[in-house]
Amino acid sequence: MNLTRFKYIPLVGTVKNYKVEYFRKDLIAALTVAVVAIPQSMAYALIAGVNPVYGLYTSIVSAIIGSAFGSSKHLVTGPTNAICLLVAGSMRNYMGLDNAYQLLFLMTFLVGALQITFGAIKLGKVINFVSHTVIVGFTAGAGVLIALGQLSTLLSIRIEHSAEMPTTMKFYYVMTHLNQTNLYALGLGLMTIAIILLCKRINKNLPGALIGIVIPVIFIVIFSLEQKGVKLTGHIPSSLPPFKMVQFSFDSFKNVFSGAIAISIIGLVEAISISKSISSTSRQKIDANQEFVGQGLANLVSSFFQCFPGSGSFTRSAINYHNGAVSRFSGILSGVVVALVLVFFAPYAQYIPNPCLAGVILVTAYSLVDQHEIKKVVKVGKFNSDSIAMWVTCFATILMPDLDYAIYTGIVLSILLYLKDTNKVPVKILIPTQGKESQVIEQEVKSVKEKVDIIIVQLEGNLYFGSASDLEEKLDNLVDKAKVIILRMKYVTTIDLTALNAIKVFIRTVKEAGGILIISGVRSEHKSMLKNSNLVSDIDGENIFMSENEIFASSTNALERARATLNCGIGEKSEKSAACTLIESVSTFKGTNTSFF
Numbered sequence: 001m002n003l004t005r006f007k008y009i010p011l012v013g014t015v016k017n018y019k020v021e022y023f024r025k026d027l028i029a030a031l032t033v034a035v036v037a038i039p040q041s042m043a044y045a046l047i048a049g050v051n052p053v054y055g056l057y058t059s060i061v062s063a064i065i066g067s068a069f070g071s072s073k074h075l076v077t078g079p080t081n082a083i084c085l086l087v088a089g090s091m092r093n094y095m096g097l098d099n100a101y102q103l104l105f106l107m108t109f110l111v112g113a114l115q116i117t118f119g120a121i122k123l124g125k126v127i128n129f130v131s132h133t134v135i136v137g138f139t140a141g142a143g144v145l146i147a148l149g150q151l152s153t154l155l156s157i158r159i160e161h162s163a164e165m166p167t168t169m170k171f172y173y174v175m176t177h178l179n180q181t182n183l184y185a186l187g188l189g190l191m192t193i194a195i196i197l198l199c200k201r202i203n204k205n206l207p208g209a210l211i212g213i214v215i216p217v218i219f220i221v222i223f224s225l226e227q228k229g230v231k232l233t234g235h236i237p238s239s240l241p242p243f244k245m246v247q248f249s250f251d252s253f254k255n256v257f258s259g260a261i262a263i264s265i266i267g268l269v270e271a272i273s274i275s276k277s278i279s280s281t282s283r284q285k286i287d288a289n290q291e292f293v294g295q296g297l298a299n300l301v302s303s304f305f306q307c308f309p310g311s312g313s314f315t316r317s318a319i320n321y322h323n324g325a326v327s328r329f330s331g332i333l334s335g336v337v338v339a340l341v342l343v344f345f346a347p348y349a350q351y352i353p354n355p356c357l358a359g360v361i362l363v364t365a366y367s368l369v370d371q372h373e374i375k376k377v378v379k380v381g382k383f384n385s386d387s388i389a390m391w392v393t394c395f396a397t398i399l400m401p402d403l404d405y406a407i408y409t410g411i412v413l414s415i416l417l418y419l420k421d422t423n424k425v426p427v428k429i430l431i432p433t434q435g436k437e438s439q440v441i442e443q444e445v446k447s448v449k450e451k452v453d454i455i456i457v458q459l460e461g462n463l464y465f466g467s468a469s470d471l472e473e474k475l476d477n478l479v480d481k482a483k484v485i486i487l488r489m490k491y492v493t494t495i496d497l498t499a500l501n502a503i504k505v506f507i508r509t510v511k512e513a514g515g516i517l518i519i520s521g522v523r524s525e526h527k528s529m530l531k532n533s534n535l536v537s538d539i540d541g542e543n544i545f546m547s548e549n550e551i552f553a554s555s556t557n558a559l560e561r562a563r564a565t566l567n568c569g570i571g572e573k574s575e576k577s578a579a580c581t582l583i584e585s586v587s588t589f590k591g592t593n594t595s596f597f
Contacts, residue, residue, distance in 0.1 A: 011068040014327050022326040029325035030333030033076055033316050037338055039209040043357040044079035048087040048308055049095055052233050055079050056342050057241040060335045061302040062310040067331030070294025071287040072275035076316040076331045077298045081364055082142045083267055083311050089403035090259025102247040103256055104308055109246045110260035111309045112300030119292030130269050131414035136373045137390035141397025143368030153358040156185035166401050182229045185355040188216045192359030209360045217351045231354045238346040241305035262404030263309050271295050271312035278321050385417035425471045430456040454562055455482035460491040463499035472502040479509050484562045490521030500533050507538045520545040
């Protein structure tokens with residue numbers, strides 16, 4: 001079979017290379033993932049503001065399709081806390097409408113379509129423009145919001161039209177109505193939290209969330225706590241996710257499009273981050289564009305089976321990998337197991353107390369606040385770009401009424417801060433000392449006061465339109481500071497026409513001031529740009545030296561050119577300037593005296 005024809009369907013390659021002995025390992029991993037996925041999916045559905053059954057539907061369909069078409073063989077797709085929070089924020093104004101669920105499924109479709117488009121046009125690398133600190137800030141803010149949003153469920157305080165209220169308003173309402181707390185509900189929720197934490201201390205592999213839900217159910221049945229005001233999950237149909245056509249209309253598109261963009265971006269960032277995190281240990285090569293397509297298809301197909309948007313789950317993916325999953329079949333099987341549980345055991349789910357699901361969510365919300373990463377960012381600098389982007393995104397997530405705008409704020413801010421940091425050109429000034437020994441000292445541009453024979457100006461990094469003004473200003477300060485200026489471009493990675501124009505102006509200004517400018521270390525990829533921009537016409541061709549494979553070769557050639565220009569006669573007994581002494585030492589260089597190049 002020629003697998004190149006099926007490169008966009010990784011499952012084909014998995015089937016071809018699958019071995020019988022893999023199945024047992026994949027099945028064990030799938031069963032373990034399903035045990036965690038069932039309570040998580042139901043709990044996350046509450047975050048999204050929908051019936052828990054839709055969380056189970058999403059956990060089934062997304063896991064199967066995402067595993068079949070994604071790049072990672074360990075990533076498990078389904079409901080995630082951050083995505084569910086975005087769903088709740090985007091749908092807040094529509095949940096009271098008759099077509100609320102139609103809008104929700106349409107948004108799932110749009111998320112999938114956008115993600116497939118991103119993958120099809122090869123935007124995998126664009127995801128790198130979403131700063132890691134923006135994600136840290138968003139997840140921390142999401143953790144706070146999720147926790148605040150679940151207090152009413154944990155305390156069983158009824159809030160009218162809560163689906164249409166911002167989380168901050170819900171929190172204020174709860175704080176002003178604490179006297180309405182149902183102590184039975186609070187007790188069950190705290191019991192679930194205690195069981196989960198205890199299971200983690202005993203053995204991290206114990207399904208704490210599942211145990212934390214099952215044990216309270218026993219109390220519900222024995223003591224009839226439903227009659228004492230404890231709200232239960234209620235009826236969950238014993239059936240597979242039903243197919244239902246997505247309802248399309250222009251007005252509906254307009255209502256959910258903004259939210260769909262934010263969810264598609266964060267969903268992809270989550271999926272790629274988790275995939276790469278696991279692949280660093282598993283050594284699997286991850287294709288970001290293929291993962292985009294896999295996540296997009298998972299959401300697109302899910303929209304026709306009454307599912308809300310999903311993404312890669314860190315918890316379930318880590319469990320999948322650490323429990324010995326060998327192939328993508330483990331993710332597919334986890335969806336199948338959840339489907340079987342839904343078909344055969346759904347009637348028992350009606351006894352699950354909502355406060356216990358809130359307890360599961362609160363534990364998860366706490367884990368979203370990555371204290372280690374936050375401390376690391378702050379330690380680097382309280383007021384550096386990363387720290388500012390993180391805190392602004394965090395507080396925007398908590399305080400902004402629309403979470404999608406919080407995401408956009410963080411992304412735009414991180415890009416603006418990046419541009420601010422990159423609009424300064426690293427310029428090193430190397431000047432021969434005027435002592436007896438040939439030495440070179442590095443100085444700041446503004447510290448060069450007196451005129452010397454020779455200056456070596458080393459440019460570094462990306463020279464683009466955003467940094468052209470800074471480049472022009474620094475070069476202007478050097479125009480009359482030396483007889484010969486060597487412009488070293490060995491470490492210039494990219495250069496555009498705006499920055500090149502700044503260099504052309506500098507060359508002309510130096511010539512008008514009676515100086516000589518030599519360019520060294522020109523990389524081959526920049527040669528044509530220099531030629532096409534007519535820069536060669538502004539400078540003698542003999543004064544341009546290409547970068548060579550031999551270390552320091554172009555700089556040595558440039559200095560030889562400077563020697564000729566300064567009329568330094570090597571070997572003469574007459575007193576030489578410091579610059580000539582330096583050039584002489586370079587000419588007889590045996591490997592020790594030009595480390596500054």
